[in-house]
Amino acid sequence: xxxxxxxxxxxxxxxxxxxxxxxxxxxxxxxxxxxxxxxxxxxxxxxxxxxxxxxxxxxxxxxxxxxxxxxxxxxxxxxxxxxxxxxxxxxxxxxxxxxxxxxxxxxxxxxxxxxxxxxxxxxxxxxxxxxxxxxxxxxxxxxxxxxxxxxxxxxxxxxxxxxxxxxxxxxxxxxxxxxxxxxxxxxxxxxxxxxxxxxxxxxxxxxxxxxxxxxxxxxxxxxxxxxxxxxxxxxxxxxxxxxxxxxxxxxxxxxxxxxxxxxxxxxxxxxxxxxxxxxxxxxxxxxxxxxxxxxxxxxxxxxxxxxxxxxxxxxxxxxxxxxxxxxxxxxxxxxxxxxxxxxxxxxxxxxxxxxxxxxxxxxxxxxxxxxxxxxxxxxxxxxxxxxxxxxxxxxxxxxxxxxxxxxxxxxxxxxxxxxxxxxxxxxxxxxxxxxxxxxxxxxxxxxxxxxxxxxxxxxxxxxxxxxxxxxxxxxxxxxxxxxxxxxxxxxxxxxxxxxxxxxxxxxxxxxxxxxxxxxxxxxxxxxxxxxxxxxxxxxxxxxxxxxxxxxxxx
Numbered sequence: 001x002x003x004x005x006x007x008x009x010x011x012x013x014x015x016x017x018x019x020x021x022x023x024x025x026x027x028x029x030x031x032x033x034x035x036x037x038x039x040x041x042x043x044x045x046x047x048x049x050x051x052x053x054x055x056x057x058x059x060x061x062x063x064x065x066x067x068x069x070x071x072x073x074x075x076x077x078x079x080x081x082x083x084x085x086x087x088x089x090x091x092x093x094x095x096x097x098x099x100x101x102x103x104x105x106x107x108x109x110x111x112x113x114x115x116x117x118x119x120x121x122x123x124x125x126x127x128x129x130x131x132x133x134x135x136x137x138x139x140x141x142x143x144x145x146x147x148x149x150x151x152x153x154x155x156x157x158x159x160x161x162x163x164x165x166x167x168x169x170x171x172x173x174x175x176x177x178x179x180x181x182x183x184x185x186x187x188x189x190x191x192x193x194x195x196x197x198x199x200x201x202x203x204x205x206x207x208x209x210x211x212x213x214x215x216x217x218x219x220x221x222x223x224x225x226x227x228x229x230x231x232x233x234x235x236x237x238x239x240x241x242x243x244x245x246x247x248x249x250x251x252x253x254x255x256x257x258x259x260x261x262x263x264x265x266x267x268x269x270x271x272x273x274x275x276x277x278x279x280x281x282x283x284x285x286x287x288x289x290x291x292x293x294x295x296x297x298x299x300x301x302x303x304x305x306x307x308x309x310x311x312x313x314x315x316x317x318x319x320x321x322x323x324x325x326x327x328x329x330x331x332x333x334x335x336x337x338x339x340x341x342x343x344x345x346x347x348x349x350x351x352x353x354x355x356x357x358x359x360x361x362x363x364x365x366x367x368x369x370x371x372x373x374x375x376x377x378x379x380x381x382x383x384x385x386x387x388x389x390x391x392x393x394x395x396x397x398x399x400x401x402x403x404x405x406x407x408x409x410x411x412x413x414x415x416x417x418x419x420x421x422x423x424x425x426x427x428x429x430x431x432x433x434x435x436x437x438x439x440x441x442x443x444x445x446x447x448x449x450x451x452x453x454x455x456x457x458x459x460x461x462x463x464x465x466x467x468x469x470x471x472x473x474x475x476x477x478x479x480x481x482x483x484x485x486x487x488x489x490x491x492x493x494x495x496x497x498x499x500x501x502x503x504x505x506x507x508x509x510x511x512x513x514x515x516x517x518x519x520x521x522x523x524x525x526x527x528x529x530x531x532x533x534x535x536x537x538x539x540x541x542x543x544x545x546x547x548x549x550x551x552x553x554x
Contacts, residue, residue: 001127019114119505120219124489132490134483141223142193142507152456152513153400159461160518162261162268163468164420165250170470176229179254181237183231187211188473189462190227194218195479204280205495206234208487209273212499215484216276217458219504225459226466233258236370238267238392257467260371260392269395270461271454276374279496281341282349285502286376287451289355294446296355299533302382302435309386309424311364312337312357318368319388319411326417333418333424334364361434362386362424364409365533376449379405379441384434388416389535395457396449402534405441407434410539422542429547456512466513 123135180186185207186197196211210232218225231254233239238258242265245253250266258267277285284292308329315324315527327336344352354374357363358381365378365385371392379385379400387406390397402408407427410419427434488499541549 021101032067046434063433084089111212121505122488122500122503123485132485134193134481134485138219139507141220142221143508144509144511146510148510150513150514152460153396153399154394155448156457156460156513156515157519157524158269158395158398158489159457159464159515161524162461163255163464164518165245165253165266166255166468171255171465171468173229173471175254176469179231179240179256180487182233182254182256184234185211185229185232186476186479187214187232188228188475188479189225189477190473191215192218192223193481194483195475196480197476197479206273207232209276209278209498210234210270211482212484212487212502213273213276213458214503215482215487216504217455217462219484219506220455220508222507225462227469227473228462228466229235229295229469230257230462230465231255232270233267236368238262238265238370242266252331260394262392268461268465269393271395271458272373275451275454276502277494279498280374280493281344281352281493283354285498286449286454288501289377290380290446290450291468292355293352293358293377294361296358297380297382297442299356300359302361302438305359305361305383306426307333307424309362309364309420310337310357310360311332311335311366313339313372313374314368315339318370320366320368322413322416323364323366323388325413326420331421332417333421336364345414349451353381358382361431361438362427364388364420365406367392376445382435382438382442384423384438385441386420388536394405395461400441400444402531402538405435405437405444407437408535408538410535410542419539419542422545422547426541426547453513459512460515489523 056391122137125132129307129509143289147440180199184198184200186199188195193216194211197209233256237259238256240253240256242250245266253266256267257270259270259272261267261269274283275286277283283289311323313320315321315336323336326332326334329335339352341352344350354377360381360383363378363381363383363385365372365375367390371390375394375397385406386409387400387402389411400406407423409423410416484499484503488496488503491499
């Protein structure tokens with residue numbers, strides 16, 4: 001503006017010093033008035049522009065400061081309305097969303113969000129004429145990055161007891177192969193690869209999901225297991241009778257792996273197939289299903305649940321037939337419902353979700369032909385489990401304690417219904433104690449039986465078994481190699497879904513739990529004797545009909 005005024009003064013001085021002729025050529029009065037108006041207008045516009053620039057600068061400064069404030073009332077204060085200083089700009093360009101198109105593809109992640117371990121998804125061939133093979137890029141060893149250690153749960157002590165018959169002399173190839181007539185399939189681990197040979201037809205997919213579980217164990221702890229040669233029985237009842245191998249002959253008994261055992265047999269208890277899923281009746285793998293059970297527990301507060309005992313299942317097998325006599329809420333405090341699995345299958349399993357049954361204070365467990373996989377589902381419901389004294393045990397159930405994790409029910413048909421009625425009457429009179437028993441069982445199942453512990457049990461059992469082998473296993477002529485890709489890629493529906501849902505994606509970052517040493521046989525026997533005394537004590541309470549027995553706390 002100063003330069004403009006100086007220029008105008010120079011023009012005026014030049015005009016004043018000009019001659020009349022020159023003056024006649026200057027602007028007329030009207031033109032001089034226009035020049036004066038234009039000058040004034042320009043000065044006003046410049047002043048206005050300067051004012052606007054000052055206001056804009058102040059507003060920008062305030063907006064920049066406000067952009068660092070949190071949202072108020074759900075509205076962000078013009079956080080991105082103005083550019084920020086260079087030190088607050090993002091250090092990298094935002095990428096558009098990335099999507100995968102193949103069923104086996106995984107979404108790439110930015111370096112700052114990568115998991116601590118690399119995942120290895122299923123590698124399925126896509127061409128119609130391609131043959132599915134086992135990949136060779138899965139790690140054969142694993143690196144421990146989590147140095148934490150933990151002691152295995154109490155029920156791991158039974159590993160030593162199940163293998164005790166072969167502890168001194170070990171296991172030869174001849175002893176293993178002597179079990180072939182009774183085995184359903186043979187499972188081998190040779191140099192980290194899995195092979196199997198099927199001998200007999202197996203009900204549904206018990207064998208397939210059992211082998212699938214072993215494959216996941218090898219993915220979790222690659223390179224940690226020794227070579228193995230295992231005979232597996234996949235029927236209902238154990239088959240290696242103790243009376244056939246009494247005394248010193250125990251060492252010559254064929255080591256048979258099975259889903260359950262009892263005091264009369266020598267079968268080695270191993271986690272059953274349902275831990276990875278039971279697609280035929282729409283039961284998810286244990287890792288997923290126990291989450292459903294935990295949610296089912298929240299649907300109804302314990303004190304608002306039904307005040308009678310509840311059981312639902314297939315009545316027409318084993319000892320369950322006698323349970324029909326107890327189906328009377330008024331007389332026996334029990335509701336017994338038969339489950340028609342054929343109809344449930346046709347109707348899409350609409351009425352068989354076990355997680356929806358966690359609405360009762362008391363749930364009954366009773367065996368069928370042998371053990372039932374339903375025990376863990378019943379124990380997980382916060383309900384006080386009325387456990388009809390079983391003959392068979394699973395790998396974890398031998399550490400369950402009566403009056404701590406369940407209420408023992410007399411299996412004698414003459415006393416069964418009366419025993420159920422007493423348990424319900426006692427629980428309704430002492431609801432806090434009944435609820436405490438139910439919650440102890442749920443805690444045991446949710447924590448002690450979490451999938452990590454199931455895998456660790458398998459690991460220690462197979463590892464200890466492998467130490468007993470007196471030979472190096474080799475692949476027999478009839479065995480074929482298998483792997484997750486061979487077992488899952490060609491499957492459809494629930495068969496495929498349950499396998500993918502239960503698949504171990506990467507090696508573990510820490511070691512298995514620490515296996516406790518073997519216990520003295522007398523300590524084990526004392527534990528079993530205590531259980532028997534507790535059951536007899538409860539039977540006496542039932543016989544007396546006293547809901548406040550003097551020895552209830554002992």
